[in-house]
Amino acid sequence: xxxxxxxxxxxxxxxxxxxxxxxxxxxxxxxxxxxxxxxxxxxxxxxxxxxxxxxxxxxxxxxxxxxxxxxxxxxxxxxxxxxxxxxxxxxxxxxxxxxxxxxxxxxxxxxxxxxxxxxxxxxxxxxxxxxxxxxxxxxxxxxxxxxxxxxxxxxxxxxxxxxxxxxxxxxxxxxxxxxxxxxxxxxxxxxxxxxxxxxxxxxxxxxxxxxxxxxxxxxxxxxxxxxxxxxxxxxxxxxxxxxxxxxxxxxxxxxxxxxx
Numbered sequence: 001x002x003x004x005x006x007x008x009x010x011x012x013x014x015x016x017x018x019x020x021x022x023x024x025x026x027x028x029x030x031x032x033x034x035x036x037x038x039x040x041x042x043x044x045x046x047x048x049x050x051x052x053x054x055x056x057x058x059x060x061x062x063x064x065x066x067x068x069x070x071x072x073x074x075x076x077x078x079x080x081x082x083x084x085x086x087x088x089x090x091x092x093x094x095x096x097x098x099x100x101x102x103x104x105x106x107x108x109x110x111x112x113x114x115x116x117x118x119x120x121x122x123x124x125x126x127x128x129x130x131x132x133x134x135x136x137x138x139x140x141x142x143x144x145x146x147x148x149x150x151x152x153x154x155x156x157x158x159x160x161x162x163x164x165x166x167x168x169x170x171x172x173x174x175x176x177x178x179x180x181x182x183x184x185x186x187x188x189x190x191x192x193x194x195x196x197x198x199x200x201x202x203x204x205x206x207x208x209x210x211x212x213x214x215x216x217x218x219x220x221x222x223x224x225x226x227x228x229x230x231x232x233x234x235x236x237x238x239x240x241x242x243x244x245x246x247x248x249x250x251x252x253x254x255x256x257x258x259x260x
Contacts, residue, residue, distance in 0.1 A: 008101055008102045008105065010102075011098070011102030011103065011105075015103055019076075019106045019110075054128060054210065054214040056126065057126060058206055059182045059183070059206070060118050061118060061141065062144075062180065062202055064118065065141075065148050065202065066172075066177065068111040069104075069107050069148040070169065071165065071169050072107050073103075073152035073156075074155045074156050074165045075162045076103060077103060077156035078156045078159045078160075078161065078162045078164075081156065081256065081257065081259075086256045087256055090256055096256075100149075104153075107149070112142075129214075132213065132214065133229075134212065136228060137208070137212030140205050140212055143205065143208075143239050147205070147246055149246075150247060150249065150250055151249075154246060155172065156255070157253035158253070160259050175200055176200055176201065176202035179197040179200050180200045180205075181206050181207070187217075198238070204238040204239045205239065208232060208235050208236065211223075
């Protein structure tokens, strides 16, 4: 185990240095989420039992996963593949899982730090209360991070160049932004439409964040620490399904050598 951690840590450190040399990646990772705060801060949303500030904060956390994890990692995986970095790494001691984890580690660290900063700043600036179930909130952030790491690796298989990531990531980005309760609460949509949108990969993550922080997704009255456990079962199950689907997709389609 120590040898595995040492190899992954070494690769992660190299990737972190490369990340901070890439101005576009740094912009996507740090500036875009901050811009989202300004975009959502003045918005008044009818989230039912969910306050506007709680809606804004959890929407920001969801956006962090899309920008800092999913989009950035698609470009990173594709760049490393086209530069033959992944192929060379496979010839060494690193296993496939260690390579994927090592390359993803900087994006994961950035995303988690962004979520922590946003949560602290949001609590102070927006006057949000202490999360009703911090464990559930952490499960949402960490589980969502893993899901979008897997989706990024799967999307990289269909992306010929790093520049093409702007196109190939668009379906997932737009679907999650518009259909996962990030921009518009699902409570404002017709129930049949909302039921379909709940299967998107970001929807269970956002629902768990809102249950963990405010005790409600906007439909029922806010609940306490134990009261959110029952309504969290459905999004937890859906999150687990996406973890399985993402893993299978990576095993089936991920490419280690350049596309021809």
